[in-house]
Amino acid sequence: MTMNSNQPDTQQTTPALADTTAARGLPPRRISVAPMMDWTDRHCRVFHRHITRHTWLYTEMVTTGALIHGDVERHLNFSQAEHPVALQLGGSEPEDLAKSAKLGQQWGYDEINLNCGCPSERVQKGAFGACLMNEPQLVADCVKAMRDAVDIDVTVKHRIGIGRSETYGFVRDFVGTVAEAGCATFIVHARNAILEGLSPKENREIPPLKPEFAYQLKREFPQLEIIINGGIKTLEEIDVHLQQVDGVMLGREAYHNPWLMADFDARYYGDDALPKSRLDVLQAMADYAREQLARYGHGAAAGGGLRLNSITRHMLGLMAGMPGARAFRQTLSDSKKLAAGDPDLLLQAYTRTQARAA
Template identity: 50%
Template structure:
């Protein structure tokens, strides 16, 4: 029997983003989106096995439900890393079959695995056998010259037959040569129709869509036919939008919480981190976009950016940044 996360827990998910979705970012996102499923940055299976696990895998209990995303292509290593992740308390383990970076390709994992569906299936089967948590896959529509929906569906069918019941599909293909990771998020055209066709033809699979979903309306509209959406850079650069999405999907009868109220709810976490010697700059870098497009938003970012590197910076810095926005709101 394929293990799957509860259906409501996949309606809204926040994408794994390298150098961004660390534990501090995820705690902030949990405040904004109490019902979303959060993902770690991608961690290579070998790093999980041999690296500093507290640094790589540690998370705050408030982050649940939270998924560990793994990179790799060796079934035995991925199985061991999955077992370790489950022992650490992760609610899901996700295999990255979508990252197109040169470094990832050199290690034979990420998007290049779209060309090796049987290997991905072997990886998923051993991962699923290693632990009882759901094993899921994040993939693309294809890579390079792969322009055939049938090839994409056969990839999904092959991997699903190995025990994967949930796919997060970035609705673009990737070019493995000639485009940077940033360009691969922007230049290949979005093909939402392929993702919707997959769900129609494989209704027993849980299918989530990722890519280009920047507005609340765009995200909610996908839920009419798909099982969920994954939001990436829009949630990071304009985090209040994530809060609006969570409200729209799970509690539309409730008014959104004000930005300042949400930020002040982070105070106990900030003060706990400071008490453990964690510099506030590691937290504030994730907060810069909270007042994007609002009166005082630029001044808010300036206060945080200039003050966070100070060794004595603490919660008072965030209050000063909030005070700037409140003055601008009063003036407006």
């Protein structure tokens, strides 16, 4: 792998804070994939890593209660191939978050991220997620407790506001207060969170996007790392945002159209190494599935263990926009073939795709 020092014009040009990632031998957070419940599990992240070497990957949100009282290995185990990878925590008790952050560092995560953006009713009942934006000093206390417990970066992902009020001053004051506790990286989902009357899905679509709020945060806090998130779908949109902020976080577009990420290493990290083909990725994932099934047992046969669908379900969008994409999805969604637990199904899906495209 080689890194091209003459990076393209699409690189962000805004001032950046002292780069703690470089000091630890990690790429900058120029591009990242958002934490998404039920989607960005460890199998999904391995798949994404085979497409892009440098993009930061984030876990699904893990609550402090799940780590303190539950099965730590089930929640924190991951493949070393996933680096750089961040653990997103959900919680509002500084002591519990400190304990959980320490566990995250012990398991090898590269960053701890605090969820201050999820609007779901379940999360609100736990008094964390987006509702924490109403208590910036508590968030600051949580950040300080975690920073005192770990040596890796502690970051915050948040919205620009709560409810129907859309004033820039709200998010500015939130960021200012939390930054005083030592948080240097803020991932800004550039729309409000409506805590009543909208589902989590509607909260990702109905509140209007206001990227200018993220841009203004970068202008007012040039020493901070500001990463924008929300509704970003194309390379061209990424390029525009990187002229104003330090990084871009993609959400569902990365999941539904993962091959978009194939351009990230060269375009945003100056890596001129030959990228993998779709077939390369499928072969690598077939090998990964084979190793995982050997380790945990095939669920359909062992009455537990791992089902092949746990891996393949994340890959349905790999051929999006290509001839034969429907045949690819149909093959990987065939319940009888999945029940057989043969990882070569991935290669069979590709072969069928090529036959349809011919």
